[in-house]
Amino acid sequence: MRKVFSIVFLLSFFYSYSQDFIEKAQVNGSFQLDGQYYHADNAIGINDSTIDGRKLGLNGFGNISYTLGKFSAGVRYEAFLTPIAGFDPLQQGNGVPYMWASYQSDFIGVTVGNFYEQFGNGLILRTYEEWTLGYDNSLNGMKLVIRPATGITVKAVYGSQRYYWQKFENGNRGIVRGLDAEIDLNSTIKGWESAPIRVIFGASGVSKYQKDSDPLFNLPENVSAFAGRMNLSAGKFNFATEYANKINDPSAINNFIYKEGQAVLSSLSFSQPGLGVVLQLKRVDNMSFKSDRGVDGNALDINFLPPINRTHSYSLAARYPYATQPNGEMGMQFQLNYKIPKGSKLGGKYGTGVAVNFSQVNDIVRNPINDTTPVNSQGTLGYESDFFKVSDHIFFRDLNIEINKKFSRKWKAVVQYMNLYYDIATIEGHAGEEPVKANIGLVDVTYNISNRNSLRLELQGLFTEQDDGDWAAAMLEYTIAPTWFFTIADQYNYGHPDKSQQNHYYAFSLGYVKQASRIALTYGRQSEGVICIGGVCRQVPASSGLTISLSTSF
Amino acid sequence: MKAVLFSFFFVLLLLNPGLFAQTDIPQVVIKTLDGKQFNTAEIDNDGKAIILSFWALWCKPCQKELDAFNENYQDWHDETGVKIYAVSIDDSRSTARVMPMVNGKGWEFEVLLDPNGDFKRAMNVNMIPHTFLIDGDGKIVEQHTSYFEGAEYELYEKVKKISGIE
Numbered sequence A: 001m002r003k004v005f006s007i008v009f010l011l012s013f014f015y016s017y018s019q020d021f022i023e024k025a026q027v028n029g030s031f032q033l034d035g036q037y038y039h040a041d042n043a044i045g046i047n048d049s050t051i052d053g054r055k056l057g058l059n060g061f062g063n064i065s066y067t068l069g070k071f072s073a074g075v076r077y078e079a080f081l082t083p084i085a086g087f088d089p090l091q092q093g094n095g096v097p098y099m100w101a102s103y104q105s106d107f108i109g110v111t112v113g114n115f116y117e118q119f120g121n122g123l124i125l126r127t128y129e130e131w132t133l134g135y136d137n138s139l140n141g142m143k144l145v146i147r148p149a150t151g152i153t154v155k156a157v158y159g160s161q162r163y164y165w166q167k168f169e170n171g172n173r174g175i176v177r178g179l180d181a182e183i184d185l186n187s188t189i190k191g192w193e194s195a196p197i198r199v200i201f202g203a204s205g206v207s208k209y210q211k212d213s214d215p216l217f218n219l220p221e222n223v224s225a226f227a228g229r230m231n232l233s234a235g236k237f238n239f240a241t242e243y244a245n246k247i248n249d250p251s252a253i254n255n256f257i258y259k260e261g262q263a264v265l266s267s268l269s270f271s272q273p274g275l276g277v278v279l280q281l282k283r284v285d286n287m288s289f290k291s292d293r294g295v296d297g298n299a300l301d302i303n304f305l306p307p308i309n310r311t312h313s314y315s316l317a318a319r320y321p322y323a324t325q326p327n328g329e330m331g332m333q334f335q336l337n338y339k340i341p342k343g344s345k346l347g348g349k350y351g352t353g354v355a356v357n358f359s360q361v362n363d364i365v366r367n368p369i370n371d372t373t374p375v376n377s378q379g380t381l382g383y384e385s386d387f388f389k390v391s392d393h394i395f396f397r398d399l400n401i402e403i404n405k406k407f408s409r410k411w412k413a414v415v416q417y418m419n420l421y422y423d424i425a426t427i428e429g430h431a432g433e434e435p436v437k438a439n440i441g442l443v444d445v446t447y448n449i450s451n452r453n454s455l456r457l458e459l460q461g462l463f464t465e466q467d468d469g470d471w472a473a474a475m476l477e478y479t480i481a482p483t484w485f486f487t488i489a490d491q492y493n494y495g496h497p498d499k500s501q502q503n504h505y506y507a508f509s510l511g512y513v514k515q516a517s518r519i520a521l522t523y524g525r526q527s528e529g530v531i532c533i534g535g536v537c538r539q540v541p542a543s544s545g546l547t548i549s550l551s552t553s554f
Numbered sequence B: 001m002k003a004v005l006f007s008f009f010f011v012l013l014l015l016n017p018g019l020f021a022q023t024d025i026p027q028v029v030i031k032t033l034d035g036k037q038f039n040t041a042e043i044d045n046d047g048k049a050i051i052l053s054f055w056a057l058w059c060k061p062c063q064k065e066l067d068a069f070n071e072n073y074q075d076w077h078d079e080t081g082v083k084i085y086a087v088s089i090d091d092s093r094s095t096a097r098v099m100p101m102v103n104g105k106g107w108e109f110e111v112l113l114d115p116n117g118d119f120k121r122a123m124n125v126n127m128i129p130h131t132f133l134i135d136g137d138g139k140i141v142e143q144h145t146s147y148f149e150g151a152e153y154e155l156y157e158k159v160k161k162i163s164g165i166e
Helices: A001-015 A019-023 B002-015 B060-080 B095-105 B118-122 B151-162
Strands: A026-038 A056-069 A071-080 A092-102 A106-117 A139-146 A151-162 A175-184 A197-209 A223-235 A235-248 A261-273 A275-285 A328-339 A352-364 A389-408 A411-422 A435-446 A451-462 A472-480 A482-492 A504-514 A518-527 A529-533 A536-540 A543-553 B029-032 B035-039 B050-055 B083-088 B110-114 B129-134 B139-143
Touching: A001 A235, A001 A504, A019 A389, A139 A411, A275 A352, A328 A389, A352 B095, A482 B129, B029 B118, B050 B060, B050 B139, B060 B151, B083 B095, B095 B110, B129 B151, B139 B151
Parallel strands: B050 B083, B083 B110
Antiparallel strands: A026 A056, A026 A543, A056 A071, A071 A092, A092 A106, A106 A139, A139 A151, A151 A175, A175 A197, A197 A223, A223 A235, A235 A261, A261 A275, A275 A328, A328 A352, A352 A389, A389 A411, A411 A435, A435 A451, A451 A472, A472 A482, A482 A504, A504 A518, A518 A543, A529 A536, B029 B035, B029 B110, B050 B129, B129 B139
């Protein structure tokens, strides 16, 4: 309470002497609350013991920030009491895991407290937060950004990472330090501003310190990683590449091998109005990088290894999402976007959008380091891998075609076909399960009743011999812009090999939106599945009950 | 510490209730489609209205909203001079696909990349699509989350209002 008085006193003092402190300042923020009330639903395998007394899950946060010219500060409060089903139990807790103050000018920027940062594509450093997944690996420390000349940016960071609610103390996890520099030649060199080729170079280094208290192995206490990147653009072409290397870093993820790690991500694209093509290649080899070598879950990642396949938006198309295999993978992706012009036979009055996307990810080839040591043996150099060799073992393949067509002011539709190969044993860790080979088709039709009222119908089918078998899904949505929505949906697992599991997962939703506030209520069943956003996935267990979501920004 | 922070904001609010309204666009360095750094302070339209919309490749309603904007953009721009910025919050898994998709869709407005969500956080965007309407003085006058068919008409009425065209 004494603190409160001292703040009141200080502010009154500021108020008398510096009107600016109050009048020129801005306070902004946002709140969100996601709640679920669960009830037993024996048909889909939920009984009182699965709920285990936790009838209510509540995840909530509030952000508030204060800005005065170049100075800003903010806090985020979070409460997971208890966390919604599917979130890590370690998430349970409440408090202020995120607070910061910062000063930003054109030349220098300083942030103290918690912050998010990304070097290049994130191959050696990325801290970020994804509320819907309960993922947050923010750094708690200091960040410095200097722009010594136009087009040159130097960043330095150090800190410890967030691990749910566990306080950083006594070296209970590692410390992260990083440096990044980027130069945009066209902005820096006089006379190059409007050159036909734009060139950007970047380089970064990250070092992790964690004490070695392993009784068996002599582990590196300082693990460093380096990355270099380049972006070239010339007219309609763009080429971007980044290479990263990490010294030996035995960890729970790589089975404590002493091999170095590396990652490459490259893309080449061509685009002009109406047409876009991109080809992307990736190779990852032993590149998991965490600030605690003992952690093997979705936490304390220092780097980010992006899965480059398409992230699907429709529920059945998104049922089998890929997740990067940090121990090794080689992947490619191709996408073509084309707009058949207005007025042509196929384009019609409004033009027709076509998107073709293909991605495939295979394992890397691992050869033994000598005749007597099996591949990936603990405490050894692990294996040798030829950079250009691709294993026959396919993790994932997705070929999808989407057509987007507006017929008239009243009618429009999206049609999508997808062919999928999904190595469920590797990706979801279900050892021994057969890879899922599936065909998925869907249509999404919108009918505008009037300017503000519209109906939307989604029909989807997923056909496979493996896993849970065939699914069909239907959803009808009625919206009154810009305020109301109502939906009725059902997912029916009619092809489940076990007849007693051929369940309907129905749900009713309604929502109200006013400006930046949104309230949504859903009653029904949620099928078991995986939600992935930005490369991190969360298993969502089957549930039944009422869900409420409240969100506002100001 | 918590008590200090919360009382700080509480007292600020008491002293000046008008402070709790987002007005200016925060200054954050993000990127253009060809990788160049872009300071959000440069979001500008010579004293005319601006629509700023957060979207991503994985967000269908976002693309429907931007398609609707694109269909009307020429008319809207001719009538009011309004400019549209679409900020993609795709991260490095999909940033490479943003430019081909924007061109493939034939979108004619400015598209920016916010791959680590810095601008999104500074603007307090929880869910996308989240669209802001900014007046000729660079002040945020309206914001809206979600997109339903036809919401663009109401938004455009507001654009006309702040542009002094009824």
